[in-house]
Amino acid sequence: MAANLLGKIARLARSLHASRARPDDAFAARFLQGGEGVVYLAMDPRDREHACRVARTLLTVRPDAPPHLVAAALLHDCGKSTRPYRVAERVLAGLVPMRFAARLPVGFVQVRARHARLGASMLQAVNARPEVIRLVERHHTPDDGDARLLHDLDDLE
């Protein structure tokens, strides 16, 4: 519990500057196809670092995870790149429960509320794999075991 909290504080401190993020883009590239890689690289380095952590945890708990599931872990928050990364906005948006966020007419809260759908649209536009698109769209509203696993691993962050 304390280690978890310390981890969160360390990540928050690192999130103040994009230059402090250390996404493992070479690791990510092994699982991304065509336009998926372009969408991944358009993400803020802090979101890429988070995504790589989720993908690595996925491979730890499920070493036989299919490549499309790892790709979805890497891309699950790509919809957030529709808005520049601002630390204060991210912290504030995180305080608003998802079920209320959709009704709050504030740009950054809306992006958080809609990022799964936005991400799915971005991936559709680059002809990403259908399973990757589906998992990204469902990562906050899981409708099967794989989407649920993504959701749970994301929640550990």
Ligand SMILES: [Fe+2]
């Ligand atoms: Fe998300």
Ligand SMILES: [Fe+2]
């Ligand atoms: Fe996430």
